[in-house]
Amino acid sequence: MNIKILGFNLFAKGGTSRSNINLIKSFIKSNHEVTYYNFKEFDKTAKFNIMINEQLFDKNLNFKLFEDAHDLVGADLVILTRETFFYLAREIKSIDYRIKIVGEIHAPLAYINDGQDLAMDSIDAFRVSTMDVKNDFMKRFKVTNVFN
Numbered sequence: 001m002n003i004k005i006l007g008f009n010l011f012a013k014g015g016t017s018r019s020n021i022n023l024i025k026s027f028i029k030s031n032h033e034v035t036y037y038n039f040k041e042f043d044k045t046a047k048f049n050i051m052i053n054e055q056l057f058d059k060n061l062n063f064k065l066f067e068d069a070h071d072l073v074g075a076d077l078v079i080l081t082r083e084t085f086f087y088l089a090r091e092i093k094s095i096d097y098r099i100k101i102v103g104e105i106h107a108p109l110a111y112i113n114d115g116q117d118l119a120m121d122s123i124d125a126f127r128v129s130t131m132d133v134k135n136d137f138m139k140r141f142k143v144t145n146v147f148n
Contacts, residue, residue: 001032004075006066008082009040011050016106020081021054028058035075037066039085075099080123083107089122100124109136 007020020036027034047063050056064071069091072078080086081104089101103123105112112118118126118141126146128134134148 001076002035002074003027003032003077003079004035004037004072005079005081006037006072006085006088007039009042010036010038010063011040011042011046016081019104019106021050021056023079023081024056024061025054028056028061031060033060035062035064037064037071039066039082041065070095073099077102079104079127081106083112083116083118086119086123087117089119093122102127105129105133105137109133109140 005020005023008016010017010020024034024036042063042065069088072088072092073095077100078089078092079102080088083103083105086103089103092099092101101123102125103118104127106129120141120143124145126137126143128137128146128148131148134146138144138146
């Protein structure tokens, strides 16, 4: 499977970066082709350091700088790892409606305001951290396509 992941900054320390690294490792361990798109600019040193420190040397893994939604086309699965990226799901689907899109909720639900665009019409499934968050998310947004 060809998987593309969009994250804010894999090369910074934090919980979302750790989650994204674990996700990448799981996919490459299962022999999937993974391209990680970083929203923030990065240099060769940052890339090299993370590859060494996290044992991310794999022929099926690429790191690229995100430019626009067209970068994410040509995949079987796209994972948007930040709520503020969810709006891109509409553009991706307008280019190729067959691409499956997962939106990951990393922020506490209390930080998501009711007017925030979660692209519910274009995201195929939402991934959350725990069963409690899953239940709260399903109840609050009246959706069932949620997993933890």
